[in-house]
Amino acid sequence: MHFGFIKEVAMKHERLIVGLDVGTTKVSAVVGEIISSGNGNGDAPGSIKILGVGTSASRGIRKGVVTNIESSASAIREAVLEAEKITGIQINAVHLGITGGHIHCISSHGVIAVKEKEIGQKEIENVIDSAKAVAIPFDREILHIIPEGYAVNGQEGITDPRGMGGVRLETNVQIVSGDATSIQNLIRSCKKAGLEVIEAVYQPLASADAILTEDEKDLGVAMIDVGGGTTEVSFFREGSFCHSAVLAIGGNNFTNDVAIGMRISTREAEYIKKKYGCTLLTLTKDDEEVEIGYDEGSTTRKIPRRYLVEILQPRAEELFSLIKEELIAKGLQKSLNSGVVLTGGGVLMQGMDVMAENILELPVRMGSPVNNGGDAGINGNPCYSTGVGLMIYGAEEFLPEYGYERDHMLYGTMSKIKTWMSGKFK
Ligand SMILES: Nc1ncnc2c1ncn2[C@@H]1O[C@H](COP(=O)(O)OP(=O)(O)OP(=O)(O)O)[C@@H](O)[C@H]1O
């Protein structure tokens, strides 16, 4: 969904972009710039660089849905103020990440008869329009329409049919839509925080930009983002996004399990989980102990670490089994030649990668933002994949204005669609 106005932050400074990730646990505002010509620091022209990040503890948002506009607006403002302080740049507009159980991805088929001698942009617009003509309920908003490829006269696997001859043009598109009220409430929170939303972007599409390689997307990959409130699982193949689902389980469920299982506060459970958490009994030693009982009024005591792992392991098994079901239901297991990339703060727990490998029966690697400048707190930290990805996603849309090619075919394609649909982007 595109709002058509590129506000001061982009206009005034031209090269500045801000990605805003309003997560269940933290809000992060990532400020970045496009290097338009040699800046004397050795940065390559056309590259995208992080200038700074502001974060705040999330409030008034749960699993991607705003529960209190005032609270979410103040958390957003806090993160943005910090980013402004760090970078010295006034932030007026952002690329906003959207997620939550209300997001649906459906695939749709479009077909048209080609009347002209040659397939041109108009035919592509028409075939996408015909694929778009599925009934989307009035209370849903379309966030993205992503063509997976084209077929001309039944010949499949065509990435760009323009200039070709043929009488029948077909396409398969992924339509990503969300509940209109949920999307608008998050946009309202941003407005209350004094920010314009340049574009609302489904989070995994942005994260993919920060952590997946072109090869992985070409060969087939599943990206799993385990956040605080939700886990998004997204699939890419032949260079394109092909499916995604949002599961209502995240790192906070692990924390709650520990709090209930050990009868300690959520705050202490979060601390214990981060410090000693592990999801595989086989990775722990029999004599390992954990100290608990820091809450006011309780006394500290030592318990075998095994007890903690016995609480965390079933939750991790549940999470990856649900992901496996999704994978099988969509018939994707065989097409994931590059395996699985794990990201989001929830995967920092020891054993998550091994558990994913065992249950999904695919090779697994950890994914986090790298080599975008910025400080060490961002680089290599999977909690920032979405924020950095949103910034890169936004920046990539401006690259052609500076005469640079986009690296990413996915976003090239998406932006072209936006151009055709809205007539706003060049
Ligand atoms: N070192 C760690 N070990 C275990 N879990 C961790 C660690 N660091 C962060 N987490 C967990 O990661 C989760 C937060 O991850 P992240 O910052 O990616 O979420 P978010 O973007 O705020 O939430 P969401 O994506 O669900 O909206 C929390 O549940 C937190 O407990």
Ligand SMILES: [Mg+2]
């Ligand atoms: Mg997140």
